[in-house]
Amino acid sequence: MSHLLSRSLFGFSKSDLTMALGYSTFADFLDKTLLKDSALPAAPNTWVTAVPAQSQQDDGSAGRWYTEMTSWWYSRMVNEGLNMREKMVLFFHNHFANERSKVVYPQNMYVQNQLFRKYAFGNFKQLVKDVSKDPAMLIYLDGNNSRGAGPNENYARELMELFTMGIGNYTETDIKQSAKVLSGYQVSGLTATFVASRWYTEATVTVFGKTAKFDINTLIDHIFDQKATAQFICRKLYQEFVYYKPDEVFVTKMAEVFRANNFEMKPLLKFLFTSDEFYKTEIIGSKIKSPTELLVGSAKLLQVKTPDLNNFYELARTLQMQLFQPPNVAGWPGQREWISSTTYSYRGGFTDSLLTGKRYNGVAVTSKLDPIPFARTFTTSEKANEFVDEIVGLALRFPLSDTRRKFLLDTLLDGTIVANYNTFTANTDARVNKFLKALMRLPEYQLC
């Protein structure tokens, strides 16, 4: 269960785990909480319906709104409880990666973000159709103002290469022809309009050997009829939730399930989470946490209910995962690409800040851990050995070596002996803090 929670959620606390284990059947847990549908959350503010205007950039509103929307999304994640939806929203944001620097207006990006939420457990084919007409996407990949007579190939290429089929499954001619089909849209403010006179005028085009007067919907249907498509998205899900090097045999099984269920996400996720593949011992603890998993997961673990979201915002940028600003249209590649000499070091700076109340540069954070009440939420709080084991069991998926475990125990005891340790003696708050700091600075903590 800890493995499932650490992959399908951003992280979990002790009470999350207890609650998850309280369901009478595993199917109940999946249906009634992990994959449960719920209404869309209320908007971060009224600006989401403001018609985009240059003045919003000039006076700095757009930037402030982006920050506000980012905090709003972080709040959804921190308060996700045992529901996987926000993890899927981030998965889709990474899959259909659009950058705020080009989309410009947060209103457009907000609409797209809610679209991902709507389809988090929904129909992927329909999501591709909707996202192809989404104003933010039209702006980002130059579908906006692309005319049939001289179409812009940007969206057609990325639709096939990154969103549906993967490289090697189409030709340059398929791209050129599809670009004509995808033309004709114009974005004005918050809406995208199809203008028939800007569309292609040829009687037919030929894509993957089929000749027809394709429109945007029939083209995407045709793309989903290609075998590569289900395989491609299932491979990406596998890499995100199971292991970054895909097992093609299992990916093929996923693709069969996906096609049999008409590209619905929920049955596919259920299949994945009830498969033996997902729980193989060798993949447990093999995922390098994304910065979002590190930030949100650490707050969840330490039960910091209202973490300093400005700190999240700043650190996420430094750790190379600013929400709404993926590096390019391929999104964040993940796993080892998260880690360089720089980002590895900043990760330690972040987890320190939850305990010390100060960022690496000395700036105070608004919310930090209160160590003694936190320790006392554990029944083992007065027994040093058992306490270390319980926290390690909760925080680390990677098995800890005996020497590392001893190092953590020594850090907690900080000179005292097991028999004298309890949370009622002076300086235990500092001890617990030091212990958690050391725990979260272990390279093992970067794995989930």
Added chain:
Amino acid sequence: MKKNVSRKQFLQQMALLSGGAAWGMGSISGKAYAQVPASMASMVAGAEQGKALVIIQLSGGNDGLNTVIPAEDDQYFVKRPDIGIKKDAALPLKNGMYLNPAMTGIKKLYDQGKVSVLQNIGYANPDRSHFRATDIWNTGSDAKTVWDEGWAGRYLSIKYPQYPMNLPKHPMAIQLGSVESLLFQSDLGRFGTVFEDPNLFYQLVNGSTADSDLPPATLAGEELGFLKQIATTSIQYSKVIQECAAKGKINLTYPSTNLARQLQIVSKLISGGIETPIFLTTIGGFDTHANQLTQHANLWKTISEAVAAFQSDLENMNLADSVSVVTFSEFGRRVNQNGTLGTDHGTAAPMFVIGKTVRGGLIGENPNLKILDANGDLKYNYDYRQVYSTIIRDHLGVDAVKTQQIFNQAFERLPIYQNSPDQLPEFTSLELVTSVPNPVIDFALIQYSVFEKMQIKLAVYDLQGQEIQQIYQGNREPGSYQITADLARISAGFYIISLSGPNGQRQSRRMIKQ
């Protein structure tokens, strides 16, 4: 190009690594080499000393035709009626080629002979995906081969054969940024140290920990081993980087752009005595699908100003002889403009090699805007690995055999540096190999090769260019051929045997008739 390092070997290396460095809470290592005299550390590092290569990566696919502009070619304006740059506005080079008007800094260096402009660089069957194409350029593979090691990673594994058993005293490669490029990755580990600011980097690493436990032999254990390796190199190198930055001089004011800041840090580290042979800097924003004119010009203004400042900084410090700058981008862009005043993904494009030791000038033929591939893209003249092979040999001083190892193939060098070989190899779509015997009495055996399907003509000419005797004319599939020609009837004297193709390709050999 996998080096078959077994998992066990890797773990042994990890163990050595951890034994050599002082791992633990809050400690900064460096002990392993702290006592080694600099000269010995140099021996460990390899024979070629003192040269540095600074790579500028232009992310997104630079539009070559609006960078080095064929502004006297009518086709250029036919295909780019709205975004073509007129010659009156552009900066003249030679042979009808011009630089983008924003590139005044690079033009000035060009006029001083410090810029080699390499035209139409690419590779066969070019990929138009940003990601695959970037990987190809970084790994040094051809289009059909997928390698998972960077070419610089392979160069560094030759230069530092002890890595990862021993870490050299100075960083083996430095990348200004945050996400490590594939360029520096190898099966043995990552050669790059990545940071944005030397002081901040030092400050952050202080407090990182790594231990000497061997990770278990599982999939997850491999990831832990990777994390530990990063932790160790960070601990090892953050101090030397901070020290070199502190010793380095600041001689002039750089422009306040991100790229200029990156180059300024490189200059500071070099002047502070860092022995790193390769630096990677990056500038993005080249994916100009729409309204590209201003954006593209601004990008080149940024590069041009940053490089000019960097070059004059190095010259002031008498370090310019040892440093060379090269630019690359994953592809060029389509010849035709698209409907949104931009250009879509294309193929071949120019590269710049800048420094005091280059020959300077325009290298290679101008882009041919009439003979394009099936997508309407430029054909390449030189393989990008010819450029890299030249840099590795003539600038970084690696021998021919090792250079060939890096790319798993030998590439003919280009006349980029003063010490590069003279001859400019022609773009060979055909090759006339030999005619024997020479001098000839009656029958000559002529061998030739054709590299793409074309109509060819093989004939004997006199020295005035008059055709004396045709030997063969017709279509040829790619392949090597030989033909016996009866030359008994032509009179004694000097002649030229010439093989020509439909687009002006021609190769000639001298022949003597007895």
